[in-house]
Amino acid sequence: MAIDLTSDLSTRKAFSEAITEFGLKDERVFSVAADSESRFGAFRKEAAERAINAGIAEQNAMSIAAGLAFCGKIPFISTYATFLTMRACEQIRTDIAFANLNVRIVGTNAGFSSDWLGMTHQALEDVALMRSIPNMTVLIPADGAATYRLVEALLEYEGPAYLRIRGTAREPHVPCDEPIVIGKARQIRAGNDLTIIAYGRLVYEAMLAADRLAQEGIAARVLDMHTVKPLDEAAVLKAASETRRILTVEEHNIIGGLGSAVAEVTSAHCPVPVRRMGVPDRYGVPGSEADLFAFFGLTSEHIVTEAKKLLETEESK
């Protein structure tokens, strides 16, 4: 392994290292780019024959990935999350997911990691879209280490998967002793006063918020829900019954993502207050990542505030 998984790796770097390391060892692995070859690091040169570049043509790239998978290959197709999940959405649904093909759809630069590129590149709807497609697994790693481990796991996983990662900027490492297992939440902090459930970059913010709350005597459980689908319902229901309050935090539209998934489970099996933090059904704006997280109220400070509000609600007392 050429990288230090305990460092503040970018998720793009972790992905390119992982596909190179695991892909070179496994002849089934293909990379499919849509002029987005930089995602694949050294793989594209060292396995040039298995590195397809369809040019700026996401729909064709997605169908090609399907054709490769029909022939027993494991294609990793990657470019901006918006272009993959939206322009090629029907190809994902009809060509890949319906046939339950082993295509790995790696949407990059999701959310605010597309900072100054603005709304065209800031995927804030992709999780909802992919979650609504039958057979699809939806994965959102908290950091570089989790990205690396999920790519490794995807080599032996059956069915289509969407891996949502961020950009080339360094991401804070989230220390956790629990291994990454697809479909199983990781507990980052223990606590029984409330549960904060997050994915991606905001797991780190949730962890900081929990540490802040702990200083005030509030024990917040933090779950890293790196697999939004299939959701770890047992972990959600355990949190609901043991902590009685859930706060979800995501770098995504408030509609259709993690908050919705959690509320779907609690409302049916263990109705407790669920407060959802996310982007309030609107588009992003150009800005630095830090400013965007602050503008949309998605920092550790905002999480602390929302956690306290949740503890004060009548029904949660």
Place this chain on the structure above:
Amino acid sequence: MLAVDELKRLQQEAAEVRKAAIKMATRAGTGHLGPALGITDVMWVLYSRHLKYDPQNPSWPERDRVILSKGHSCLALYAVLAKKGFFDEELLKTYCRQLNTKLGGHPERDLPGVEANTGSLGHGFNIGIGMALAAKVDRKDYKVYAILGDGETQEGSIWEGAMAAAHYGLDNLVAIVDRNNLQVSNFVDRVMNIEPLADKWASFGWAVREIDGHDYQQIDTALRAVPFITGKPSVIIAKTVKGKGLPIAENKVEWHHKVPTAEEYQAMDQLLNLGSLED
């Protein structure tokens, strides 16, 4: 050259395929009958004289792949696959008449012999490109045949794929364009002109042949000649008559998605010797 008796036999068999398609559509009261009848001759010659396949082992890795990118022509595909032994002909009776049938209004892979789930235009052709790429990397010599509608070439993804297939030199890929000049709402040239079609494909880097899609000698000769040029994908533009063989349907806009009434069936029975609807 096809021998005279071989030609006659193929034509008689294709007539049986047409009858099966007409009966399926009439029994179910639904189906894209016109598009199926138009492509029947090309498909029958392809399956009878050119394809490498084993109906007892439809996932045989060395097989040639046929993708009906214009999935709505599936009545022809179903009848051809049944007559070639991929499944019992009795199954044709379930076409659009039984919940969750393997023979729905568009082809799905749970039916033996179907390579991709098609029906949304501008998808199947591109899946075929991925299969052809896999064959090249795996050093396998199977071919991939994608059957497209002429209206389907209005989809942008077709040209994304045309560009890519030529770029990758996929001479194991054969596109067959069913050039019947009809689509659901009108004649193709009135809806959205696609001409000069042969020039378009050629300019995208394909080797092109235009044939009469009902002339068995021309179909056979073209299919035998692929790849037309080593290192290039091949496209056969087959001029066809939508609804071919069913006089009331031939070259009629409304027969894109229309089936004979019981009375029409009776009238045609005398002409085409269709036999009992339930056989």
